[in-house]
Amino acid sequence: MLRIRLGKTGWRNGLLGMACLVAMAANAAPPDDPxxxxxWRYNLDRYLGEGAxxxxxxxxxxxxxxxAEDATxxxxxxxxxxxxxxxxxxxxWVDLNPVPHLFSVRPEAAEVRVIALNFRIQQASTLRAAVRDDEGNWHIGSAHVEAAGGGCTAPSAAASNPDWSASIGQIRGALFSPLGEQAGTRVKLQIMHPMDSGMVGNxxxxxxxxxELRNAASQVRLASMTLSxxxxxxxxxxxxxxHEGKEDGITLWMRDNGGNVFESRLGG
Known part of the structure; x- marks a missing residue:
């Protein structure tokens, strides 16, 4: 019969190793969803990666x-x-939407402090915004919206307008100073586009x-976004x-899944 005898140092190292493993497992497990x-856990793994x-x-x-008075x-x-x-x-992302992902943003030559966008909601659901810091950790904010639902499967107004193609891609926008004492630039814009979800028959x-938001003079990307x-x-x-170069203005660049490209210069 083989017996292994550990001295005090061996036991101490073993206990420390077990403690480290327990701590790592605790850190890897996501917190409970309030x-x-x-x-909750499915979308964390889907959008942030397993073990995030x-x-x-x-x-x-x-x-x-x-x-949500208007689910669309x-x-x-x-x-x-x-x-x-x-x-x-x-x-x-919107937890219970048929396509939960809403948007992803990567700041590049600018710091992004506020993002606003209208979205569709299919039923009452919790929304998430996850922010990855420079150490790879994710910080999540959540909010719940009650809704009668049906926003994702409702046809767009463009579907009933035979002349919708005449206005597609029209952009209205401007640059402003942010509210309060915050320095920087507020970009506000709207583009005419049906944004069909593919969940309406035919x-x-x-x-x-x-x-993409780019410096209008250098065309350096300030921030990029993907939409669903x-x-x-x-x-x-x-x-x-x-960001630097606020006086240069900003170029807005967009592309849809049909290969159409829309571009507009704001300010400068």
Whole structure:
């Protein structure tokens, strides 16, 4: 019979190793969801990756109405003005939508402090905004919206307008100073686009997928966004940015899944 005898040092090292393993397992497990959504852990793995370090944060603020009066146009504001770490990526989703992902944003030559966008909601659901810091940790803010539902499967107004193609791609926008004492630029714009979700009979998916904000003089990317089918028709965007070269103006660039490219210069 083989017996292994460990001295005091061996036992101590073994206990320390076990403690480290327990701590690592505790850190890897995501926190409980205060809203008890059935899609909580599934969407964390889907959009942030399995084993992502996740924590709830009151520095990621979601502003939404308590009840969605119009399920096809629900206003959402993600306010990161109080978020202290450097922001590497922002991912948002609507837990119970047929396509949960709403948008992802990567700040590049600018700091992004506020993002606002209208979205569709299919039923009462919890929304998430996950922010990845420069150490790879994810900070999540959540909010719940009550809704009668049906926003994702409702046809767009463009479907009933035979002349919709004459206005597609028209952009209205301007640059402003952010509210309060915050320095930087507020970009506010709207583009005419049906943003068809593909969930209405005989109407294929047709939506803007990529958006970039660039310095109008150098064309350096300030921030980039990817959009999914949950975004509303004729989407209205707001971005609060902190960046160099504010006097140069901003070029807005968009592309939809049909290969159409839309571009406009704001300010400068």
């Amino acid at each position: 809203y008890r959504s059935p899609m 370090v996740v924590r709830h944060s009151d520095q990621v603020v979601l502003k939404v109405p308590h009840f 146009q629900v206003p959402l504001t993600v306010d990161l003005s109080g978020f202290e770490p450097a922001i590497e990526e922002i991912v948002t 109407i294929p998916r047709f939506n803007i997928e990529n958006l 089918e949950s975004a509303s028709e004729n989407p209205l965007f707001v971005f609060d940015l902190e």
